[in-house]
Amino acid sequence: MGNKIILIWVCSLITLYATAAQPSPDTLRIDLKMVLQETAEVSPDIRAALSNVGRAAARYELAQSSRILPDATAVSAVAVVPGIENPNEVPLEELYLDPAVRNDYGNLRPYAQAEVSLVQPIYTWGALRGAVEAASASADLEEARAQETIFGASLRAAELYYNVLLTNELKRLVDRAGDVVAMAMEEINRLLEEGNPEVDDADRYEVLITQQEYERRIVEVNQVRQTAHAALRRQLMVADSTRIVPVRDALEPLTFVLESLDFYQQSALRYRPEILQAEAGLAATDALVRVARADYYPQGAFGLTLSVSGASNRFRQPNPYISDGFRRTSARTGFGLLQKLNFKQTRARVAQAEAHHNSVRYLAIAAEQGVLAELEQSWRHVIIQEAALAAKDSSLAVSKEWLRVEQINFDLDLGDTENLVKAVRTNLTLEAEYYEAVSRYNMAIMKLLADAGLLTHETDSFFE
Secondary structure, X not given: OHHHHHHHHHHHHOOOOOOOOOXXXXXXXXXXXXXXXXXXXXXXXXXXXXHHHHXXXXXXXXXXHOOOOOEEEEEEEXXXXXXXXXXXXXXXXXXXXXXXXXXXXXXXXXXXXXXXXXXXXXXXXXXXXXXXXXXXXXXXXXXXXXXXXXXXXXHHHHHHHHHHXXXXXXXXXXXXXXXXXXXXXXXXXXXXXXXXXXXXXXXXXXXXXXXHHHXXXXXXXXXXXXXXXXXXXXXXXOOOOEEEEEOOOOOOOXXXXXXXXXXXXXXXXXXXXHHHHHHHHHHHHHHHHHHHHHHHOOEEEEEEEEEEEEEOOOOOOOOOOXXXXXXXXXXXXXXXXXXXXXXXXXXXXXXXXXXXXHHHHHHHHHHHHHHHHHHHHHHHHXXXXXXXXXXXXXXXXXXXXXXXXXXXXXXXXXXXXXXXXXXXXXXXXXXXXXXXXXXXXXXXXXXXXXXXXOOOOOHHHHOO
């Protein structure tokens, strides 16, 4: 009867399927925390988002620097200029009085000119301050977008990690089936040679067919495993030759304490990237409204212009009304007002800014409600998956007990073959479903943490 048990195990084990990846020469030992940290460091989409954060920070620095001397220029030029032809030999300081003085193009000399112009706003009715605040809010918005990208990449990495663990577990079930196939073939061949009446050629052919089915299954399993491991290697940006080995190659439920829904809602309103983006958008558009309204009023500024030019063959004239453009020094300074007179355009710009601000305000309300609804769904999904996992665990324990009873009864010639077949298949099916339930439960937790904005905030406090 032992050979019948082996045959039953063969027929049941090969019905399972799994996913995982093939090993490679180099080894990278991973756990969930390492996968999340490495993803945050090497993921290209996260790096792109962080580059946008840097660009927004540069815009903020530009806005801040625009408060002091936003319009400061220095211009210089070098050329050659003609000298002075003085036929009457009048004194050099009186050249402007002699109408016979001409340019002497036969006496060319180097000429240099430099001019510095500075404009400093004095009072802009909040335009400069509003521009700085808008740039600061824009930087905050980009940081929130980057955080959203990090959450998405982390969830993707966690799913790939648990896929690897799941497929490793299921692969072990398939390997068990292979061992049973080999033992069954060896046992049946031995019994046929001994002439055992309980075994005939039909049993042998059944095992041969089972062996072919197993070989097909193992090819399928290996290919899907390669896909899973390759996906995780791509996520971690490691070489194709790297062998990924989990630190704990066992798929187990996360140690997690589910808090109240209100706790996660408060966390989401504080940390969720969509909420932070909405708050930053409101701050930015409010500042832009104030910038647009500032155009209604005159803006005061202080200006200074310094100019100097000279050539060795030209001479400065002392008369303030007469000057030589090729040799002079000047300074102009003063306070002024700048007023935009097209108030119709100003009203249109203000209306446009206010409409944009209102649009962002309504989107912020929608984002808050959407976040809370999504969070509640994830919170309840954890409860559902926890209950499903507990049920699978209990069912698996019952199936193991049932299988032990049927095996004992069968060995004592008290059991029924059909009942034993059912027990074996049920046990194997429930074992595979249990690991799948563990994977779903763990991912439900990760999704809840992401929806609460806690996936990268105080994550360690949720795990042992």
